[in-house]
Amino acid sequence: MSKPVILTGLRANNDLHIGNYLGALLPIVDMANTKSDEYQINLFIPDLHSFTTPIDHGSLQDGIMNNLKLYVAAGFPLDNPNVHIYRQSYIPAHSELTWILDCFTGMGEMSRMTQFKDKSLSLGEDRISVGLFNYPVLMAADILLYGASYVPVGEDQSQHIEFTRDVAERINSQFGDIFVIPKPVNEQHEFFGKDQGLRIKDLVDPTKKMSKSSDSSKGIIFLNDDIGSVKDKIISSTTDSMNLISYSKETQPGIANLIDLLALISGKSIEEIKSKYNGQTQYGPFKNDVAEAMSSFIEEFQAKLLGVDESAIMEKLTTSEKQMNEIANSTLLKVQKAVGLRK
Numbered sequence: 001m002s003k004p005v006i007l008t009g010l011r012a013n014n015d016l017h018i019g020n021y022l023g024a025l026l027p028i029v030d031m032a033n034t035k036s037d038e039y040q041i042n043l044f045i046p047d048l049h050s051f052t053t054p055i056d057h058g059s060l061q062d063g064i065m066n067n068l069k070l071y072v073a074a075g076f077p078l079d080n081p082n083v084h085i086y087r088q089s090y091i092p093a094h095s096e097l098t099w100i101l102d103c104f105t106g107m108g109e110m111s112r113m114t115q116f117k118d119k120s121l122s123l124g125e126d127r128i129s130v131g132l133f134n135y136p137v138l139m140a141a142d143i144l145l146y147g148a149s150y151v152p153v154g155e156d157q158s159q160h161i162e163f164t165r166d167v168a169e170r171i172n173s174q175f176g177d178i179f180v181i182p183k184p185v186n187e188q189h190e191f192f193g194k195d196q197g198l199r200i201k202d203l204v205d206p207t208k209k210m211s212k213s214s215d216s217s218k219g220i221i222f223l224n225d226d227i228g229s230v231k232d233k234i235i236s237s238t239t240d241s242m243n244l245i246s247y248s249k250e251t252q253p254g255i256a257n258l259i260d261l262l263a264l265i266s267g268k269s270i271e272e273i274k275s276k277y278n279g280q281t282q283y284g285p286f287k288n289d290v291a292e293a294m295s296s297f298i299e300e301f302q303a304k305l306l307g308v309d310e311s312a313i314m315e316k317l318t319t320s321e322k323q324m325n326e327i328a329n330s331t332l333l334k335v336q337k338a339v340g341l342r343k
C-alpha cells in the first residue's frame, strides 16, 4: 500500500505574506518534518494558476524560484525521499485531467465559488478570464492526480476542497473506484489540530482577509519586508476605540487579529496570550510586543533565506518531477480508460 498523501500548492505571483505562511506553508512544513514516515508530502508551485488574473509574465520564473527558496527557509526538508517539490506545468497530466474534469463540472457550481466572485469583482468584465472561472477544476486535478487525503489551505480555499470531493465522487459513482476522495474539510482541520481554517486579517482593514491581491501593502506583512516597515505596520494597525483588550473577532477584530498573530509566531496558545493582555486599557504596550515578536520572526526568517542553496532546489525539482510524472500519468491513464479515451 502506498502512503497517504498530504499536498498543498502556493502560487508564485507575488511574495508570500504572513497569512500564507501561517495558513498554508507552516502546516505542510510541520508535516514534512514530523510525519514523513507515515505520509507522502507534496508541496508544489501551481504555476499554471499564476496567470488566472493578469501578471507580469517576465517575472514569473523569478517568482517561482523565490517561492521555492521561501519553502526551504521555512524548514521544508529537501533531503527526505518522502517529501517532494515540483512545478505544476512540468507535469502535463495536470492540464489533461483538468479538461476531462471540466466536462464533469457544472457551470452553476463554478459560478457559486466565492473566490471567483471576489476576484472577478476587482477586475473589469472583459478582464475576467475563463481560466479564473475554471481555477477550481485545475486545483481539483492537482489534488486528485496524487490521491491526496489532506490538503492544508487557508479558510478561503475550503470551498475548492469541497468541490474536489464532489467531482471525484461524481466520477467514482459513474465509473467505479478511480479517485481517492480527500477528507472532508472539518476532518482536515482536526488532523491539522485546528478548529477551523485560519484567516489572518489585513492590518489596515481587519474585517478583510490579508491578501496579496489587496490594493495597498500597508496592511500586509510580507516575508521579505524590511524590519522597520514590519514594526510600523503593526504599530499603526487599525484597532478600535474601546480601550480594553479582549479577544472578540466581532467587536474587536483588529485586536483579535494581533492576538492570533502573536500566538502563532511565538508558538503559544491563544489562551496564554489572552490571559497576559486581557483587561489592559492601553493598546500601545501590547502593539509594541507584537511588533517586536513579528520583527524578530521576520529577521530570523530572512537570515535563513540568505543561506538557501538554489542548486539543491534544482536538483530536488528534477528528481521529484520525474517521480510525480509517473504517479500523475498512472492516475490519468485510469481516468482515460474509464471515460473511453484508452483501451
Ligand code: ADP
Pocket (backbone or CB within 6 Å): 010, 011, 019, 020, 021, 022, 023, 024, 152, 153, 154, 155, 156, 157, 198, 199, 200, 201, 209, 210, 211, 212, 213
Ligand atoms: P492571497 O489571497 O494572498 O493571494 P493565495 O490565494 O495565493 O493568497 O493563498 C495561498 C495560500 O495561503 C492558500 O492556502 C490560502 O488559503 C492561504 N492564505 C491566504 N491568505 C491567508 C490568510 N489571510 N490567512 C490564512 N491563510 C491564508
Ligand code: TRP
Pocket (backbone or CB within 6 Å): 007, 008, 009, 010, 011, 046, 049, 138, 139, 142, 143, 151, 152, 153, 157
Ligand atoms: N488555490 C490555491 C491558492 O489560491 C493554490 C492551489 C492550486 C492549491 N492548486 C492547489 C492548493 C492544490 C492546494 C492544493 O492558494
